Amino acid sequence: MTHTSARPRRATRVVAAAGTAAIASGLLLAGAGSAAAAETADGGSLSWGVKASFRSYIAGPIAHGSITTGGGATTAANGTYAFPATAGTVDGSSVDAAFAGSVHFTGHAGQLDMTLTDLNVVIDGTTGVLYADVDSKSLSSGSLVHYEDVDFAALDLSAVTAQPTADGYSWTAIPTTLTANGVPAFADFYAEGTALDPLSFTLDVAEATDPDPGTDPDPGTDPDPGTPTQAEQDLTVVVPEGTEEPEPGTFGWEVTGDGSAVSLGTAADAGDHLTATGQLAPVVVTDTRSTRSAWSITAQVSDFTAGSTTLAGKHLGWTPRVVTAGGGAVAGAAVTPGLVSGNGLAQTATLGSAPTGHDLGTATLGADLELQLPSDTEAGTYGATLTLTALS
Ligand code: HEM
Incomplete structure (x- = not known):
């Protein structure tokens, strides 16, 4: 019997974008822009x-x-x-x-x-x-x-x-x-x-001091608006709620880590664009169902926002990896950031999967994330949400 059901997990947005606790490292973008609130x-x-x-x-x-x-x-x-x-x-x-x-x-x-x-x-x-x-x-x-x-x-x-x-x-x-x-x-x-x-x-x-990230709280106090400003970017990974310890004969999965935002580090000048990289918080999948039914973990990213500025989510790409092999898990195909063409991770992509009849066991899936941005991207604190969905 094959039984495949879509099980989109209810998602918790762990950390919001600008001005909250999850500032990653500085993203230095050329040109003037609004500085994040201290x-x-x-x-x-x-x-x-x-x-x-x-x-x-x-x-x-x-x-x-x-x-x-x-x-x-x-x-x-x-x-x-x-x-x-x-x-x-x-x-x-x-x-x-x-x-x-x-x-x-x-x-x-x-x-x-x-x-x-x-x-x-x-x-x-x-x-x-x-x-x-x-x-x-x-x-x-x-x-x-x-x-x-x-x-x-x-x-x-x-x-x-x-x-x-x-x-x-x-x-x-x-x-x-x-x-x-x-x-x-x-x-x-x-x-x-x-x-x-x-x-x-x-x-x-403490909690963010900026009550409305959509507006510049006090443009008059920007210490030096004429020079490139430093800002931050976070990628927020959605942690599924209520993922229990997998029992024998079940399918279970969870995002490891403490649920804080994934840092894409400092965006660097790569000639004709800016690039920033990071690592997805590893996802542990255990499948001990005797049906050996196929499963997959897919993901899709939202747009990145900084106040009222939006960057299309297609700028994010990844290379999935099986970090710890087990249970017949295979990594999904690499997705190129859509700076030049394509939809990047704005389009649903597979992180990992196992075919029907797979071995029973546990696998850890990871991915190298890569964000490519146009060189003239406005400075700001960009956050996005990556939503992971399990099909089993
Ligand atoms: C009676 C006074 C002192 C005597 C006889 C003395 C003697 C020595 C000796 C024999 C060494 C080892 C040198 C070597 O291995 O090449 C040494 C190392 C050192 N001494 Fe003194 N010292 C005296 C006072 C001080 C004072 C006042 C300071 C100030 C903080 C100081 C700071 C140091 C430091 C930083 C080292 C290097 C430690 C290391 O990283 O290996 N010494 N001292």
Whole structure:
């Protein structure tokens, strides 16, 4: 008996477009455009180990020292320190976040005494600075020197972009180097440019402040409308509701991940167009029905919108993949973004399927997403919804 029924799942739009919690990394589009509203952090934390070799030196037989955290900072199991966020703003790829707590290093029977407090991360595009108040005993004078709000470490964000989390954003493993102004605090033992530990932080953001993404809330405050602006884009993946653990003899499927928006990263100039790529949140399909009936997972994307600006969904294409083989699953055909011709994923396409008589089992399906946009695309925060449908 073959039994094939269409089972479109009720969809939950997990994250809306502009101005909500799911800002992905900056999408730099040429030309003037409206900047996304700044978002205010109401939580988060910074994780940084300063420099692993310095920590070993302090705790080891040379310095015979100790390390203590205070003021809300804590030491993590891996030896790095966690500082709670006290304030922060995220405005496209500009971030300014302050963190409480301190870490205090001592050694050489008190001759080494260094405290970092008042950490402040400031990011502008692909560069950033970690500012801190530093107190460190001078090796020559033996007295404590206070460095107020010194630019202590340089942050390199050329390969790290904000990733959406359930509550806001995270930046992971940002490479850091010692600045010239940080050198004396380490008694000149490290040269300017010495690699310090990578720094990670999260910021939780409050609900969107823009009540109506269709209108520019206050065009008069656009800080610099004459230059290219940074904006964000999200692709929202619809997570089906009520997907139960598959039992023996059933067909079940679910989108993995935490339901936050899929980031298409930073749109890059590709000559005659802009391109951005990302990964679909993997979809796990289990089919243990003795009927071995055919199944398929299909998808279709909505238009991308940023306020009142719309970009046709056809600009999105993909290359489906079977990430973990099983149950006779095969990947659907690649769909080219419809920049030049075709409908891209605006037209229903197959992510994966299994033919009648397939093996029983579980497969994980994924897809490389590719968005191709005209070079003159207006800057803005673009969001879209990809709706996945199972036929079984
Ligand atoms: C009595 C005073 C001190 C003595 C005898 C001393 C001695 C040493 C020695 C023997 C080393 C190892 C050098 C090597 O392996 O090449 C070292 C490394 C170092 N010292 Fe000191 N030191 C003193 C004070 C300080 C102070 C005040 C600071 C300021 C924070 C400091 C920061 C460092 C740093 C950053 C390193 C390099 C650690 C690493 O990454 O391996 N030292 N020190």
